[in-house]
Structure formats: structure tokens, C-alpha cells
């Protein structure tokens with residue numbers, strides 16, 4: 001599904017991704033861990049198409065297409081979803097209105113009829129239950145004044161609504177209480193299917209108790225320096241990153 | 250029409266027009282009202298048109314005005330067919346049409362009973378209500394320093410006079426539609442309005458400006474508004490004129506105790522627009538709310554000058570102006586807050602926020618606070634920036650195409666102002682036009 005090879009990306013003159021390789025197949029869940037500043041969010045942003053980053057080398061294939069060639073909205077329409085580490089506040093636009101526009105644009109791209117107000121509301125009700133989010137939150141300006149946890153929950157709600165093929169969760173678990181953590185995990189697990197994949201960026205093993213990954217990768221200094229089964233996360237929790245850093249040198 | 254050969258030609262034409270009017274007068278020439286007009290004309294003659302050396306006109310160059318040649322007081326007849334494309338859907342109420350500055354009763358509808366509100370054309374009020382006119386005319390709008398106000402004071406011969414008695418709620422809004430018909434000629438007009446709202450009464454009034462045709466137009470309007478104790482007024486000014494339209498307008502508001510004034514000034518299109526909104530809070534607990542939205546593109550120029558004069562204690566003003574500037578347009582916001590020594594416990598807030606969409610567009614903002622009392626709360630802030638890239642990325646990452654994301658963000662930005670408009674058909678009309686303009 002996703003094939004990243006020798007990816008180099010920089011911002012300004014600073015190279016952040018330095019030859020990153022990663023293969024993700026449909027049906028898989030990959031966890032990416034790694035110390036602060038390693039480039040995890042950068043990777044997520046580059047995949048979503050953030051224009052601040054310049055890809056200087058390497059390639060990213062997504063379902064047989066050149067992902068780096070696609071516009072941001074096109075990637076979304078093709079099923080890529082990024083749950084932001086820091087969701088953006090958008091004054092004056094309600095989550096409901098925002099999501100309706102987004103969903104219908106994606107449907108248009110897929111050659112589907114737009115949902116009318118009634119159909120949309122029905123879908124929304126269904127997904128609201130799933131992530132246990134309140135209607136009053138959704139009629140407010142998108143993320144404006146939301147608590148940290150509410151923002152993260154709203155990301156998962158959006159994910160549930162848009163049903164992406166490849167979801168990238170950037171530290172969606174940070175700042176969540178235990179209940180919310182479970183909700184996030186449920187959201188991800190609901191989407192789990194043979195034709196979808198998820199990349200979970202996290203610092204904490206505990207999320208991986210709920211979302212059991214097929215692979216765990218360590219990203220350090222812009223590269224994946226170690227990959228392993230889910231047990232790798234436990235080992236990292238126990239030993240920290242020093243041994244990996246030592247190995248990587 | 251050949252353009253004026255020199256800067257002074259237009260001025261000479263205006264002065265001559267005054268003399269022509271005067272010659273047609275009989276006894277009126279001696280009337281106190283005419284003496285005011287003469288004084289205003291002298292003032293205009295002395296001041297001339299402002300240049301950019303004038304502090305108040307630093308960023309607004311009116312010299313383009315002198316490069317046209319205008320017909321004065323040239324009225325035409327419009328048919329309902331001509332007006333159809335200008336109609337605001339679902340609009341009910343008192344709708345008054347002015348063509349090239351002249352009131353046209355045959356196009357207008359007055360629905361409110363006379364016991365609720367008296368609506369008269371300025372031209373007929375000059376004859377039928379001399380007392381009302383002389384009590385208020387030119388008593389508020391300062392023609393000593395502003396040459397355009399002086400010009401209007403000297404030359405205005407039509408517009409509207411609205412009077413609401415005490416303890417009355419006017420339940421239908423008044424919509425003044427100023428249409429300049431420049432299909433065959435360049436047209437200049439000088440509308441003059443006087444609105445007097447009695448004690449504890451309530452009124453909604455909107456001024457709308459449109460132009461027909463390809464010629465140049467110049468509207469120089471003055472509106473004087475007087476709010477008595479506890480009066481409440483919603484006042485909207487909506488401008489959607491052509492690429493050759495010059496608009497210079499002053500709205501002068503005088504408020505007494507506990508009166509409330511809510512305004513929104515929305516400038517959609519026009520070549521050169523200068524709006525002066527001057528509010529004198531001349532009573533305790535008087536409150537004024539001023540909202541503004543301007544969205545010039547192309548080479549359009551929009552200048553909003555506001556002045557709030559807190560003259561008495563415990564008064565309140567709150568101001569929010571927002572601009573969206575595209576292409577090579579220019580915008581000016583100059584907001585003056587004046588707190589006089591007596592005006593203790595004044596609360597005055599001002600904010601001006603702008604989004605500049607293109608490197609060719611410029612916005613000049615200048616807040617001016619002059620505070621002579623010590624126990625006051627004042628704040629002001631201006632921001633001018635580009636569209637929020639983070640927000641755009643976020644929206645696009647959810648599948649919303651760039652242009653649509655941009656429109657959504659800007660529309661949301663404009664809503665802070667548009668949502669204040671309480672005449673629903675006008676708000677809906679503006680929302681539609683704003684959306685159309687943003688979608689371009």
C-alpha cells in the first residue's frame with residue numbers, strides 16, 4: 001500500500017528525514033516510536049503533503065501511484081488521513097460544516113453522490129456514539145477553545161467519518177485520559193480491515209496495549225533504525241533509547 | 250464629455266451650480282438655512298479638494314476624481330425592469346429609491362404608518378418641515394474641516410428625512426437605495442439624509458449604493474443621525490458599486506443618554522470609497538457598536554475613518570472592522586477614539602483585522618487614541634496578515650480543495666461582521682454576494 005524508499009526531506013536548509021525506508025501493507029498496523037525531534041511528525045506531514053517541507057531525494061508510492069506528486073486534497077481523497085499532533089483551530093467554521101464539505105468533496109472524487117443533510121446527520125450521529133463526542137462540541141468553531149483531549153477526540157471523530165484507507169495518527173494518545181485512550185483505540189480498531197492500514201506515532205507502550213501493532217519501528221535522526229514485532233515497544237519502554245542510539249552510530 | 254482640463258475645473262463647476270440654484274430662489278435666499286449653505290460653500294471654496302498632504306487624506310488620493318467630468322443634478326427615469334437586477338430578494342419594509350440623488354416616489358414603497366415614522370424626501374421636507382430641518386441640518390456634521398461635507402451641505406437638494414416620535418418602535422426597516430444611473434453620462438450626486446429618533450424609540454435603517462452602466466459616478470453623501478434618550482438604532486451602509494464609482498460619505502451620529510447605536514458598514518465593490526463614521530456620545534450610558542467589512546480587489550481603494558467622541562461619563566463603544574484585500578487593492582482604516590476630560594468610566598474597544606491575499610495589496614491602519622480622562626478602559630489592536638497556512642493545510646488534508654478551503658476560511662472571517670446585521674434579507678443578500686466574490 002505504502003512504500004517509502006530513501007526519503008530525504010528538509011525544511012529551510014535543515015535536513016530532517018535522511019534516507020527513510022518503510023513498507024506498509026494493507027491490513028497492517030505500524031507503530032513508530034522514537035525520541036523527541038527524531039522526525040516522526042515530519043514524516044507524517046510529508047505524507048500528508050505539507051508544503052513547508054522539501055523532498056530532496058527518494059520516493060513514496062501509494063497504491064501504485066507517486067504520492068509526492070499529488071496535491072494535499074488529492075491525497076485525502078485517495079484515502080490518506082493525518083490525525084494531527086497539534087490540531088489547528090479554525091475560527092468561524094463548525095466541525096459539522098467542515099466535515100460535511102470534506103466528506104462530500106471526497107465522495108465527489110470517488111464518483112459518489114454527495115450526502116444530503118439528513119444522510120449526513122445520520123452518519124454523524126452514528127460516529128458520534130462511536131467516539132463518544134458531544135453534539136455541542138461539533139457545532140462550535142472547529143477546535144477553537146477545545147481542550148487538548150477534545151481536540152484529539154475530534155481528530156478520531158473525523159477519521160471515523162472519513163473512513164480513510166491509510167490513517168496516520170501522530171501522538172493522538174498524548175494528553176488523553178484512560179477513557180479517551182480507549183475510545184481512540186476503539187476508533188482505530190473499528191477501521192481495522194484487510195484493505196486499510198494505520199501508522200501510529202506514539203511515545204507510550206500503553207496505547208499499544210489497545211491498538212496491537214504488527215510492527216514497531218524506531219525513528220532516530222531521520223531514519224528507521226530498528227524494526228521489530230510488538231515486543232520491541234515493551235523493550236523500549238523498559239530500556240529507553242540509549243541502546244538504540246548506540247547501535248545506530 | 251471631455252475630462253476637466255485642470256484640478257480647479259470641477260470645483261468651479263460645483264461653485265457655479267450653487268450660484269445657479271441661488272438665482273432660482275426667491276425669499277428663501279434670506280432664510281437661515283440658506284445662510285448655512287452659503288457658509289458651507291465658502292468653506293468648500295476655501296478648503297478645496299484635499300490632497301494627500303492633508304493628514305486625514307494621506308492614503309486616499311482624490312485626484313482621480315478631477316480627471317473625470319461629471320454632470321450634476323441630472324436625473325433619469327428608471328423602470329422596474331432596470332431595477333430588477335439590483336433587487337435584494339425577499340426585502341420587505343419601507344424601500345425608497347433615489348436615482349442620481351433624486352427621490353423617486355413612483356419606484357418607492359412606504360409601508361409604515363405615519364404615526365410610527367414620518368418619512369419625507371429631503372427636498373419636500375425643506376419646504377414642509379423647515380423647523381425640523383433648521384433644528385438639525387448641519388448641526389452635527391462638521392463642514393468647517395471636511396470639504397466634502399461642506400460641498401454636500403451647500404449643494405444637497407435631496408435625500409431623506411426620517412423622524413420617529415417618542416416611545417415608538419418602527420417595526421418595518423427603512424431601506425434607502427441610492428442608484429446612480431451612469432449609463433449615458435458621468436454622474437455626481439450629493440444626497441443628504443437626516444434621521445431623528447425620539448426618546449425610547451427604535452429604528453432599523455440601511456443605505457444601499459449601486460451603480461448602473463459604464464460611466465463614472467461620484468456620490469458625496471452626508472447622513473446626520475440624532476438619537477434621543479434611550480433610543481436604539483440599527484444602521485447599515487452597504488456599498489456595491491462599479492469599478493468607476495467614487496463614493497465619499499460621512500455619517501454623523503449624535504447620541505444622548507442611554508441611547509444605543511449599532512452599525513455595520515459593508516463595502517463590496519467600488520473604485521474609490523471613503524467612509525467617515527463619526528459618533529458623538531453626548532450622554533451618559535450611551536453605547537455605540539461599529540462593525541465594518543471591506544473586500545476590495547483589482548485596483549479598488551476603500552478607506553474607513555471612524556471617530557468616537559466620548560463626551561460624557563459611563564459611555565461605551567466597541568468597534569470591529571475586518572478587511573479582505575486582493576490583487577492590487579488598497580485599504581485604509583483610521584480609528585480615532587477621543588475621551589474627553591468629563592468622560593470618566595468610559596469603555597472603548599477597537600479592533601481592525603485584515604487578510605491580505607496578494608503581494609500587490611496593501612492595508613494602512615492607524616488607531617488614534619486621545620484620552621483626557623483617567624478612569625477609562627480602552628483597548629485597540631490591529632492585525633494584518635495572510636491567510637492562515639496551517640488552517641489551509643489542515644482543511645486540505647481533509648480533502649477540501651484549496652480554493653474552497655480559502656473561501657470557507659474567508660467567509661468565516663467575514664461572518665463576525667455579517668452576523669451582526671439584523672435585517673435578515675440584507676444579511677442573506679450580503680452573505681451570498683460575499684461568497685460569490687470570494688469564490689472568484
Ligand SMILES: Nc1ncnc2c1ncn2[C@@H]1O[C@H](COP(=O)(O)OP(=O)(O)OP(=O)(O)O)[C@@H](O)[C@H]1O
Pocket residue numbers: 011012014016034035036037038039040041042043085
Ligand atoms: N519549521 C522548522 N524549522 C526548523 N526546524 C524544524 C521545523 N519544523 C521542525 N523542525 C525540526 O525538525 C526536527 C524534527 O521534528 P519533528 O516534529 O518531526 O519531531 P518528532 O519526532 O515529531 O518529535 P516529537 O516526539 O517531539 O513530536 C526537530 O529537530 C524540529 O526542531
Ligand SMILES: [Mg+2]
Pocket residue numbers: 040041042085170171
Ligand atoms: Mg511529533
